[in-house]
Each structure stands twice: as C-alpha cells, then as structure tokens.
Amino acid sequence: MLYKNLNWTLQRSIRMCVRRTMVTLLNNADYRFLEEGVSIVTDSFVCQVVADMMEERSFQGWSQFDFEIDDVEMKELIQKIEHSMRKRNSTLKQRNYYRRLLIDLRLNEDIPTDYLYMKKRLREMQAVKKELKRKEMEKKPATFTEIQKLKKM
Structure with missing residues (x-):
C-alpha cells in the first residue's frame, strides 16, 4: 500500500515520527550543518531520517502496516516538515x-x-x-x- 493511500491517522503518526527523528538528528549534531534560509534536506539527510525511523519502527503504531513511500515523496514530506519547523514562532x-x-x-x-x-x-x-x-x-x-x-x- 502507498503512503498517500493510508488513512489520515497513520499518515499523521508517520509525520510525527519523521518530525521527532529530524529534531533528534538536529539536536545530536548541535544544529552544526544548519544555515539560515538554506534547506537541510539533502539525499543523505533523507536517508539518515529513514534509517533512524526504521531503527525505532518497532515502537511505532504504524509499524504493523506494510506501506511504501518513494524517495521523492519522502523528500517532499521532510521539506514540508522543515518549512513548518523554520516558520515556528519562538516563545x-x-x-x-x-x-x-x-x-x-x-x-x-x-x-x-x-x-x-x-x-x-x-x-x-x-x-x-x-x-x-x-x-x-x-x-x-x-x-x-x-x-x-x-x-x-
């Protein structure tokens, strides 16, 4: 089954997992590779996010479902999440x-x-x-x- 064909709760669960993984990767790297206004989404970053997600997969609710998400769609998803993270207002x-x-x-x-x-x-x-x-x-x-x-x- 394709990612876009999953119901919205599973898609949301996957998006939350992607966001959590991105935050963890950024924290672990102390935001070193981050620059103002420059996207962090590269092929290697996408691969790293996917690899980390697969390590934590057993703890996720979406892990019981067999689905596919192609590289382009995953990259777009990560770019959307990055954009929303950058737009967030500071407290x-x-x-x-x-x-x-x-x-x-x-x-x-x-x-x-x-x-x-x-x-x-x-x-x-x-x-x-x-x-x-x-x-x-x-x-x-x-x-x-x-x-x-x-x-x-």
Missing part, C-alpha cells in the same frame, strides 16, 4: 533568553525569525558563554601577600 521566554545572552556576550544582532537558526545561535552563544565562564573560574584570586606587595608599590 517570549526564548526571546528574552536570547537577548540576555546577547547582552552578556556584548553582541549586537537581531533575533532570527528562522526558528531552527535561532536554536542554533542559542546553542552557539551558550557554548561561548560557558567557555568564558570556565576561563573566568580558572583565574586565581590574588593572595593576601600579593595584595600587600601591590599596596606598597
């Missing part, structure tokens, strides 16, 4: 956190309207802030004798 909490990171890192940029790219920038800025904090913690405070020597100068 007020996310925007405020983004602004705080910009202030903390002394950066001047606008909050991206591309949701996936915003998630990538958040991860990058969090990593930079964490590294700065680590470097700051490595600095040892001056000892009492060092302070006394400086005062005498």
